[in-house]
Amino acid sequence: MLEFILERYNYWIVITLMMTGLYIVYARGNLVKKIVGLNVFQTSIFIFYITIGKIAGGTAPIYIGDDLKKMKEGAHGDGHGDDHGEGHDAEGLHDTPEGAHANDLSDAGEESLHSKIENQFPDVDGNDLKTALQNLEPSEGEGTEVEGLHETVEGGGKIANQMFEGADKEAAGFDVAGAKEAVEGGLHAAPDAAAAAAQTMGAAASHGEIIYTNPLPHVLILTAIVVGVAGTAVGLALAVRIREAYGTIEEDELEAMDNVAEFGAAGTERAQ
Amino acid sequence: MISPGIAIAASVLVPLVGFLAIWLFDKSPNIREAATLTTGWLLLLLTVTVFLAVGEGARPGYEVFDVIEGLPIAFRAEPLGAMFAVIASGLWLINSIYSIGYMRGGKESHQTRFYMSFAVAISAAIGVAYAANLFTLFIFYEVLTLSTFPLVTHKGTDEARLGGRVYLGVLMATSIGLLLPAIVWTYAITGTTDFALGGILATHVDEMGLILPFLLGLYAFGIGKAALMPMHPWLPNAMVAPTPVSAFLHAVAVVKAGVFSILKVAVYIFGIDVLKETGASTPFMWIAAISILLASAIAMHKDNLKARLAYSTVSQLSYVTLGAMLATSMGVMGGATQIAAHALGKMTLFMCAGAVYVAHHKTLISEMRGLGRVMPFTFGAFFLGAMSIIGLPPMSGSWPKFLLMLGAADAQQLAIIAVLMISSVMNVIYLLAIPVQAFYMDPAPAEGGKAPGAKGAAIAWGHLQEAPFLCILPPILTALGAFILFFTMDPLYQYLAPIVGGVG
Amino acid sequence: MSLSAQLPVLPIVIPLLMAPITLLLPKGRAPWAWAVLCSWLAFAASVAIINNVYEFGVISYHLGDWAPPLGIEYRIDLMNALVLVLVSGIAAVVFPFAYESVKSEIDERQSPYFYGALLICMVGLLGVTITGDAFNIFVFLEISSLSAYALISMGGRRDRRALTSAFNYLIMGTIGASFFVIGVGLLYQATGTLNMADLHAKLAGQDNRVVQSGFAFIVVGIGLKLAMFPLHLWLPNAYTYAPSAVTAFMAATATKVAVYVLIRFFYTVFGFDFAFEVAAFTYVILPLGIAGMFIASLVAVFQEDVKRMLAYSSVAQIGYMLLGLSFATTAGLTAALVHMFNHALMKGALFMAVACVVLRTGSHSCHAFAGLAKRMPYTTWAFVLSGLSLIGVPLTVGFVSKWYLLQASFAAGHWYAGFLIVLSSLIAVVYVGRIAELMILREPDPDGPYALARKEAPLSMLIPMWVLVIANVYFGIRTELTGGVAERAATALMTMASGGAQ
Structure with missing residues (x-):
């Protein structure tokens, strides 16, 4: 029981923040404090989305150039030292470990998926891995268990191909669009496998695989943060205007003043 | 002679043309009244044409268009409707003569509005008379209610306003609250609202059970213009209107549209035999x-x-x-x-x-x-x-x-x-x-x-x-x-x- | 890459690009004219789209040429197309109308910002409608909401309560949008996709707690946006104190788009094999719809302020739509869609009439309406006709809506709902009748502030208003465009919801 709770500590944080935020919005009369409450509430959503994308042992979805170079046995990546471009590349390639991210909330059968992975990975191994990926994987033999997982997902193979094409283009001459596609491929594939077990990932990590967290929720939440900031800005601007118009930002005082405007002073007295 | 089918459409349209003419000649009362009377004669001529055609066994009809798929505005004359149309148009002509005497004798105000409302009302009454289905009947029934409201409140006094409120309240409440659901329900059961001899519900009696008397009740009370107690208060309240209004609308057009609808529903929707057999x-x-x-x-x-x-x-x-x-x-x-x-x-x-x-x-x-x-x-x-x-x-x-x-x-x-x-x-x-x-x-x-x-x-x-x-x-x-x-x-x-x- | 291939994105891109330019224009007529032009272009594009969809079926447009389900897809079937035409059509009518009204209610220096925000608001609403991506809906929803908060607060020049009501709307709206995001996140967790068509495929057969809580969050979130009773508390004040033209635009579009999103999620994303949804229909949506119909209508009867009265009436009318869609039948869904369209027409016309009255009398209290028939006959008759439409009198759109709704409830076996529908429209008779009687039969209080002789509203307001009023009558007589399209859209949705492919 305790383990159950502790394992999901991030969800507890989300829930606590969410409730705290809503409570502040509800209970505080000060308009600015309401906005603060709203922000706390929204923060909980950010954390929630980050949780979705988080993979145990995974690093931020930013391409780590040096590691990659070290791992590349061939000179494939040479001359493409641009971190930005290769960052895309790597993200695309690393759909596999992301896909292995275990999702605690999901009830989907872990075992069956797991076995499926084991059945399929050799196949994947042989057919699909092209130069870029091969160079990237230091220990395909053991580590690809995780990669296989990606391939089990319907349509995954296609996407992988697409992605590799992108990677090739990238290698050849910086085809940004192709790289983008590759990224997207990775993005898509990752959550498809979101139901896989956590230990799979641990195994992958121990084999020296670079594990990136799922970038899509991060992208989403960046958008949501922008929206949230805009909302906060509008809210605060309104608070400023309200203070100009009423001389206060306390809700009960505002209400009393509105009542006077509507029913006259007598109405307020009666109400009180 | 024009064909009866066209005459039906024309008899709904002619009063509306009269309506426009009355509005145009607002400033010259004599021409305005001439317009009313001309319309009256024309209308009588048209309805008599239809009446005679129906007497020879024809059932002329005119379909305007589908409002909702499968629900057209359509007219079809049958003996009951042809008779009602002749009565309404004939008495409208007489009443127009009377109105002119009354309104001028009493030096009433807003005479143009008065005649305009009358023209719409008679058009609606004719529409009710010739309606080929419940859908059309309901449309004109409602138009009749609304077009007579300015007539009831003609005097503009507090009393007239109060009377008008009861008038509109009862008629709208019954028509929207009871008649409309009854019609839609009938439509949901039978898939049509056309009037058919013998009753369109006749083939569905077995599956309906207690719904049948309930539905009949919805019609009987929902047609508030028939003034079946306790849906009658609008009628005494409508008496605040000038007398020609009471004479024509509340002795002929409006109330008869009500009882006419009840007869139509009994004969063409339920069928007399069904009513007799079920005792509904x-x-x-x-x-x-x-x-x-x-x-x-x-x-x-x-x-x-x-x-x-x-x-x-x-x-x-x-x-x-x-x-x-x-x-x-x-x-x-x-x-x-x-x-x-x-x-x-x-x-x-x-x-x-x-x-x-x-x-x-x-x-x-x-x-x-x-x-x-x-x-x-x-x-x-x-x-x-x-x-x-x-x-x-x-x-x-x-x-x-x-x-x-x-x-x-x-x-x-x-x-x-x-x-x-x-x-x-x-x-x-x-x-x-x-x-x-x-x-x-x-x-x-x-x-x-x-x-x-x-x-x-x-x-x-x-x-x-x-x-x-x-x-x-x-x-x-x-x-x-x-x-x-x-x-x-x-x-x-x-x-x-x-x-x-x-x-x- | 011809222009026609890019057609689906035009209603979004045109206003989105044109809106910032508004800010650069000199104050006065220019921003308004620019906004009007933009709304007409968007409307033309929308009409072209619905034509296309009607003839060739679903349009799928890949934004930036990224293939779905990875890229963002604009997926337009008949339902979106109908809402698209509705929103841009209302904009095309309300924007020309707005000039005089806005000039009298808003500081002229703000007019570039005002029209800019109005365009952004329209973009948001069109975007919500057109997109096939769940997260994209959130973004567009917030685009429209944020500009709506700003627009409503601009009513603060006339009445400072606009500021507080905009603030309240902001709080409620943001919570609603956040709930929606949480729901979308949960669905993403369960399926790994955000594309709605893809979500539908992946959700098939899933009925676990993740999906259930995602469903609940989405319903509550959208419920807040569409002012589903009892989540409607932000709406009456916001509509009352917003500038009149904004009220006319928002009342006719904003809640409709939210209803669209709800239908989209109920019928396309989830489906009937998701048992939780069927339970939600029976135990939540249906009762809330009915409660909204009655409680909000009754509250409307006792309002002294006409705008607020109509706002409560909007809450009640949303109850009809919820009722229709909760039957989970083709007829019910058709009724909900038809009413969505029709209600936009009548509420738009009604709020425009109120805007005319506000322009001439400076008030939207019901006392200002006394005896207007003589002084502002065209406004009065516009109000009365669209009021009759709201009641559901034959030959108006309201009647068509009622007919579809009644037919759906009888056909679905919910005959009691049929009677509740007509009962609540009788309450509408009371509140519309009250104002109509004031306008036609009463004389203004000779000592009151509204007794001064007033002239009719200017032509630039009368014409757009009467366009809507005539639309009220036209679509009340010919229903191929509304009922026909809605029925086809509903059939397609029902096929999807019952598990079939589109």
Whole structure:
């Protein structure tokens, strides 16, 4: 029981923040404090989305150039030292470990998926891995268990191909669009496998695989943060205007003043 | 001659053209009134064309377009509707003549608005008469309600406003609250709203069970214009309107549109046989019977002439409902002929009441004692009209009563015969008393400032102080009509027979 | 890459690009004219789209040529197309109308910002409608909401309560949008996709707690946006104190788009094999719809302020739509869609009439309406006709809506719902009748502030208003465009919801 709770500590944080935020919005009369409450509430959503994308042992979805170079046995990546471009590349390639991210909330059968992975990975191994990926994987033999997982997902193979094409283009001459596609491929594939077990990932990590967290929720939440900031800005601007118009930002005082405007002073007295 | 199908469409359209003409000639009353009368003649011509065609066995129709897929605005003339259309258009013409006399005699304001509303109302009434399906009927039924609202509130006083509120409230509440769901329900069950002889529900009786009487109840009360108690309060409240409105709309067009719809629903939606076999209509037959007696009882207590006539109308309308709910062919025929006979009789009475008001500004019956001596034509017509309503030969009103009693005997409802007889006795008391008092009793002592003729627009003619000519002629015409109809009832009966005979 | 291939994105891109330019225009007529032009272009594009969809079926446009389900897809079937035409059509009518009204209610210096925000608001609403991506809906929803907060607060010049009501709307709206995001996140967790068509495929057969809580969050979130009773508390004040033209635009579009999103999620994303949804229909949406119909209508009867009265009436009308869609039948869904369209027409016209009255009398209290029939006949009759439409009198769109709704409830066996529908429209008779009687039959209080002789509203307001009023009558007589399209859209949705492919 305790383990159950502790394992999901991030969800507890989300829930606590969410409730705290809503409570502040509800209970505080000060308009600015309401906005603060709203922000706390929204923060909980950010954390929630980050949780979705988080993979145990995974690093931020930013391409780590040096590691990659070290791992590349061939000179494939040479001359493409641009971190930005290769960052895309790597993200695309690393759909596999992301896909292995275990999702605690999901009830989907872990075992069956797991076995499926084991059945399929050799196949994947042989057919699909092209130069870029091969160079990237230091220990395909053991580590690809995780990669296989990606391939089990319907349509995954296609996407992988697409992605590799992108990677090739990238290698050849910086085809940004192709790289983008590759990224997207990775993005898509990752959550498809979101139901896989956590230990799979641990195994992958121990084999020296670079594990990136799922970038899509991060992208989403960046958008949501922008929206949230805009909302906060509008809210605060309104608070400023309200203070100009009423001389206060306390809700009960505002209400009393509105009542006077509507029913006259007598109405307020009666109400009180 | 134009084809009857086109005549049907034209008869709905012509009053609307008249509406525009009246609006255009707002500033020159004579041309405006000419427009009204021309429209009236044209309309009568058109409806008679249709009437004759239907008499020859044709069932002309005109389909406008589908409003919702499968639900067209469509017209189809059948004997009942053709008769109602002729009555409505004929009496509208007479009433227009009367209105001109009344409105000018009373120097009423907003006369243009008055005639415009009237034109829309008659168009809607014709639309109801020719409707080929419930959907079309409902549309024109509602238009009729709304177009008459400005007429009811014509005087613009607080009293008129209050009356108008009740009028609109009751009619809208019943039509939207009960009639519309009933129609949609029928549509949901049968997939059509077309009127068909024998009833469109006939093939669905078995699956309906208790829904059948419930649905009939929705129609009976939902058609608020039929003024079946307790849905009647709009009618007395509508009496705040000027008398021509009461005479035409609340003795002919609006109320008859109501009972006409009830007959249509009974004959073409449910089918008389279905009603007879299931006995679904029996409870409503009793409600109609109670309505007849109760309304008569209330009428006896009213001193205001128009209020008394209004309750008399409530009572008489329930005759038609009763006829439909008896679910025998005689009953339905009684109801159908009652539409014609009562229209003539009650219109006469209302127009006489208006004539008295125009000439002497009197509305209370107690003030009218002895008035017959100075207004012999008016009260003479009133006397004939009252006889027709009561059902005394040689006035046309006697036939429907006779047919209804036959129908009640067919249905083996002897108590209904008793109800009809008691009602006639009550009619005698509250209607015949008025002309008798007017002719034989001495005038009431004139109160200060209320000397006879002091305020009214009476026209002195010897010792007579009659209403303007245009106010006397129409009631005399309708009274004569009621008299003639007594002798021509057989052709009318034969004409209407297809609606119960299964042929046509 | 011809222009026609890019057609689906035009209603978004045109206003989105044109809106910032508004800010650069000099104050006065220019921003307004620019906004009007933009709304007409968007409308033309929308009409072209619905034509296309009607003839050739679903349009799928891949934004930036990224293939779905990875890229953002604009997926337009008949339902979107109908809402698209509705929103841009209302904009095309309300924007020309706005000039005089806005000039009298808003500081002229703010007019570039005002029209800019109005365009952004329209973009947001069109975007919500057109997109096939769940997260994209959130973004567009917030784009429209944020500009709506700003627009409403601009009513603060006339009445400072606009500021507080905009603030309240902001709080409620943001919570609603956040709930929606949480729901979308949960669905993403369960399926790994955000594309709605893809979500539908992946959600098939899933009925676990993640999906259930995602469903609940989405329903509550959208419920807040569409003012589903009892989440409607922000709406009456916001509509009352917003500038009149904004009220006319928002009342006719904003809640409709939210209803669209709800239908989209109910019928396309989830489906009937998701048992939780069927339960939600029966135990939540249906009762709330009915409660909204009655409670909000009754509250409307007692309002002194006409705008607030109509706002409560909007809450009630949303109840009809919820009722229709909760039947989970083709007829019910058709009724909901038809009513969505029709209600936009009548509420738009009604709020425009109120805007005319506000322009001439300076007030939207019901006392200002007394005796207007003589002084502002065209405004009065526009109000009365669209009021009759709201009641559901034959030959108006309201009647068509009622007919579809009644038919759906009888056909679905919910005959009691049929009677509740007509009962609540009788309450509408009371509140519309009250104002209509004031306008036609009463004289203004001779000592009151509204007794001064007023002239009719200017032509630039009358014409757009009467366009809507005539639309009210036209679509009340000919229903191929509304009922026909809605029925086809509903059939397609029902096929999807019952598990079939589109």
